[in-house]
Every structure is written in C-alpha cells, then in structure tokens.
Amino acid sequence: MRTRKRLGVDIGTTYIKCVEVTRRGRNLVVTAMGKTATPKNAVQKGSLANPLAVAEALRGLLEEMGVLGKTAVLGITSPDVMVKSHRMPLMKDKELGKALEFELAELVNFPFDDVREVSYDFAVLNRNLSDVEILFVACRRALLDPFLNCLEDVGLEVAVIDLQAFNWPRLKAQPQRVCYVDVGEEQTTLYVELEHTYKVYRILPIGGFHFTQGIMQAFACGPAEARKLKEERHLDFLLTQGTGQLSTVRSVFEQYIAGILQTLDFVRAEERATHIREVLDSVYILGGMAHLQGFQSVLKEEIDLDVAVLNPFENTATAEGVEIPEDFASYASALALAIRGFEE
Template sequence: RRPSPRREGIDLLRDVAAASEPAPLPRRQPPAPARAPDERPLPELTLPIPERLPEKTVAAAREPRADAGANRDARAAAAPLRLLGPGRMGVGLDIGTAHIKLVQVRGTGRGAVVTAFGAAPTPRTAVSEGAIAKPGEVADAVRRLMRESGVRGRRVVTVVGGPGVILRQVEFPRMSERELRETLRWEAEQHIPIPPDEAISDFSILGDAPAEASAASPPPMRVMLVGTQRKLVQGLLETMRAASLFPVAIDIDALAVSRVLGANGHHPKRSDDSSVMLVDLGASGTKLSVFREGVPAFNRTVNVGGNDFTAAIAEGLGQDMAAAEATKRELGVLPDTAAARFLQPLLDELLLEIRRSIEFYLVRHERAEIRHIHLAGGGAGLKGLPEALADYLTLALGVRGEEPELKVAPLDPLQELELHPRLGDRRDAFGPQFTGALGLALREGG
C-alpha cells in the first residue's frame, strides 16, 4: 500500500490540538519498529565530527550514481513545500532574538508578490534561544509593526527555530498516515530525545526510500520527523493570543527557507546529485541547513552569532554596543582593519564549524556534493564574509581547479519574486534577513 498524501507539510499546531483530545486505548502489540536508513541510530548533531574526510568518501562522491532516475523523482515528489496559490494571501511572522520580521504576500498567476513587509527590534531579553520569555512585550511590538508596515491579515504562519528544534529523517514500513501517527505514539522518543509530556512533534511523509536491487518487498517510506519543547510552542501561542492574531500553522525555519530557495530556482534539478547549503547568521547563533531535493537533510545551530562579533569589537576597541554595531556594519570581517584581530578568533570558529558540518553531511551522503552556499539572516551582509568562507572551504575541502567553483553569496529573497509597485523604492531594504518570514508567508494553507 502506498503512503497517503500528507497535508500541508509540518505544522506543530496539529500536536497541540491532538493533546487536548482523549487518547485512544493502546494496542496490545506496538506497531513494527522503524528502521533507520543505515541500520544505525540517528546521530545527535552534537556528536564529534571527523576532522578529515576519508579518502574513500571523497572518491565515492565523484563517482556517478547507478540508481539515478525514477526512484529519485518519486522520493522528491512529496516534498512538503507547496507554495501559495493564485488569489491567496499569506502573512509570515518570524520572531527572532534581535528582530521581529513580518512579510505579507499575495499569490498571482505569475507567482508571489510581496505587498507589505517590515522589521522591528525585539524587546530586550524578551526572546532567548527561541523561547519567548515576555509574551506581552513581544505582542505589543508585533502589533506596532503590523500597523507601521501596513500588514492587514490576522491569520499568520509563524515559526519555531534554533537549537530547540530537532529534525530527523527515518524510514518506516509502508502504512497510512493514521497508522504512522499511531506508530509514533510508541516510537517518537527514540528519534526525538525529549520526554513525551514535554514535546510537541509532527511528521511529513516524503515518499519512497531508495529501493535495493535485491529487495523482494516494496521499499519503505521516508518520513521527516520534527520535535520541539512544548514550552517553546506555548510561549509562541501566548504571544499570538495577546497580539489578537490567529496562527494557522507553526512551521520550522528550515522548511520556510527551503520555500524561498525553491521559489528563486536555487534547488538543483532532481537528476543532479548536488545539495544546497544555507548559513543563517542571526543575532544569537548561526543556523546551518543543507537541502537535498528541496528537503532539509541536515540542520544544526552553531553558538556564534552577530551579537558575539559586536561584543568582541566593543571589548577590543573600547566602544559601547551601539558604536560597536556600527563599526561591525562598516568594517565587517575584512582583514587589515582596526577590528580584524578581535574578530578573527570568532570568524575562525564559525568557519571551522561550517566546514565540520559539511564534512559530516558528505560522510552521511557519500555521492552528494555542495557547490552553492547561500547566506541569510542579519549577518549575511557582513563585508568580507562570503570571500572568507569561500577561500577557507575551497582550501579545507580540497576543491580542485577543474571542479565547479564553490559559490558563496548573500541570498536575494526576491530574485525571482515581485515587489508591489508601491514598495518599489524599498527594494534594497528587503534583504536576506527577511528570508524566514517570506518563506512562512509563501506556505500554501497560510
């Protein structure tokens, strides 16, 4: 039996609603256990990552795939990334540690048009590591931002992100969506290491797993599992209630970003073995995501963010935080500047963690390669960052001259999308920091 079609991707609100319903009586025997693709437990992203990529892995990554073709198309067909349809309006709300971002789009026959957007500072100490500690203050800031930016919709798609979100891809025997949800009542804790009474989770069926030539039975199905702490979702819902907003879905940032990449034509064709990486440099941390066939295949947060660079400048040059922020925007991470020697240790740490993440991903996906890295978030515009990252990774990963060049650049969220004519003079203001909010607004069903 083929897996049932999934609704509109991941929505952590479904688990909130399910928690208020009476739980069905458990079966006498639990369903068949899930099987991880390589028969090993899925690793935590905090596990040690090899310093050097094994030579046999490098060689395998250069060999052509023998199983390319229909299987890949079938696996990609169910990716939970449907975009907003013609005549529909979507509003995306991204509440970050430093800034709140808001985007409103309208679907047309030619694609999506951004009709309103804006950003405002997040109240100080109101948000930390994805958790909203002061819902009332954040709600006030959201209401002001909606008035100032001209966003009229009250139905919003919002997001949870950061280190509190766990994403896994697991293989299960073929079953219906209802049977899978029942199975996860028994097995979710094996893959989402959060106590069940503290967790909110959801899943999306991605399609068939790669079929083995000797397999007599139909291939299992690939499932994306997402889990987070209940308190993160509850804080978000309290904020929405205080702001008089109706959250139609709670998404995850990796899927929101993937919609923007897809809408701008950045996902490789299904016949291509290459993957795309996004480095989202936020205020409190940097989110690293690798996408394969449009679906997040790797997700990790590094504890180096824009605030750390600002603090290093403030301490090194004896400036207050406001002056240090201005210095950071002026000088970036360019070498041979007054701030360079104070920023170099942080830059080295960030580059090393990006390299380790790429190596870890390539070990797990031997035939994959990464040739495009997009920068997003408030730190995407740091002067000198694209060049520093490209130079470091080209040397560290041993990219040879005859191979395609590694491209690193800030993401332009509106490369293939339109801005409403009345916003035309604000085109330059819609930068990579709006990637997440735009991806939320583009979600079908929002």
C-alpha cells in the first residue's frame, strides 16, 4: 500500500517549517503544519552547523504538530549547490547518468578526490536530433549528510532531497512564465521558469538579516525593536522616517531591487526580447519578508511587472481544524516539498 502522507521540511536560518500533506482519494489535503525557531547559529547560509540542536528542535515541532507520517521531503537552499544547463550528445537517460560521472571533474565547480564525494542529479530540458540539453545540479555530499542524519535522528525517512526553488511552481495551477523571489534571512533566492522549463536559478547574498541591521541603524534601536518595526510598519516608513543613519537600510533595499532587475534583464536578453513583459507574466514573492507592508507594491513599481505574495494554500485544501497562518508565504517551500513527495 502506498504511503498516504508526506512531510515537507524546510530548515531555515530563523525558523524550521513543516507541512504534512495527506492523500485523500484523488485530492491532497494539508493535515498539519507548524514552525519553530531554529537554534541560534545552527544553520548558516544553507549549511547545517549544529545537527543535534536542529534535531531536538525538529523533534519538538513534530510532536507539537502530531505528525504521524514518517516519509519526508527535504528542501535545500545553499550557494554551495551548483546549477547549470549542459549539452551532451543524444542518448538515453540511463546512458546520460553514466556519461555524467565521467564528466564530473569538468562540470562541478569544486575539487574532489572520489566521485562518492559528489552528490548530483540531472533532468532533461530539451532533446533534438543531435544532442540533449540537461539541467545539472551538484554539491558536495558533505553538505547533505548532516541534514540526512538530522532527519533520521528524529525518525523520519527522507524520500527526496531537492532544491526548494524547483518545487515552487507546484503551488500554482498554471505557472506559465513566472519569477519567484524568496527573501530569506541570510540570502534571497530567485527562480525563473518559462513555459514550465527552467531558465534561471540565482542566490543573492542578502536577506532579512541585512534589512534588520539597516533598520537598527536608521532607528538607532536594538534587534528586537528592529524586527518589531519590520513586522508592524510600512516599507515607506522604514526607508524614510528613521532619525538615525538611513543610508544603510536604503542601500539594502536597493541591493534587493538591483539583484532582481539584473536577473530579469538577463532573462530578457537570453530571450532576445525588448521588454521583460514580453517574457514574464508575474513575479511571486515568498518567505517571511513577503509580508512586509508595502514590499509588494514598491517592488511592482520598481520592476514594472505584476507582483503578488504567493499564497501556497490557494490550490491545496486544508483539513478541518488546520488554520492558514497569517505568514502563509513563509510555508511555501514546506508545502511544495510535501507535494513533491507524492511523485515518488
């Protein structure tokens, strides 16, 4: 009998988020969700620095959620994961896997002594009469092992490890030409798909932490008050009304915009379009920063595209007693990963 439950696990710098999805007939239903604070310094730029502390926090969260399923899908977002498109001679998928092993030294951007030190996978993007274009993803196995050990310590069986961004389109009914922007605590991830096909995956080294630091300088306050201001105040207020040094918080926001614009311009140029509107229909923002008042409208004005906060629960029902949280966009990755698990 096929397992009817999947647990999406998103271990972030600030919070650990989990969403349990259950198959009921032909439908997928969210049957539990929750989050807990990530132990301080336990996760750094997508790497697990303290597996024992994270395992303890995760165990407590699962008990609080009353999770019954044991099959988990783990999401990774790290600058140490390389993603690239690559062309190879036309061959079958099984042959591609074997051929890639011989090309690893040239494909990956880090040294290794043994292929067992490398974790990699690929997906076919396009085939023609002479060659095949693949999406190649790789990282050091040492990046994944602490995460795997952590989940195994709390009794979970990891069915899939995947990049979180690759699963965001699963949350939309018809994700045609879309850019996703996830503003995390330490980094911002951008993912672009055109007509269901990978186009760009990029991580910017700037996130909510840097914005909080800017608010601290602008309003001459501590981190707790800065986080409160970020939760309660409009973006325009944060950028203009501080009595301290405003240049830092403005600089951080300008870096957000510049990174997004640069990425979109790359897509436009690759598609040989005059304007990005010829290529993209929408931009969806997710993560905790997506709920910053005014962020959506200011971003829309700056990039001249339709911008919306991604509601991951728009197309997936929730069970009775499961309430959609106010910060719903921060659960996007965990839900998308849980849905991904039913494809295995």
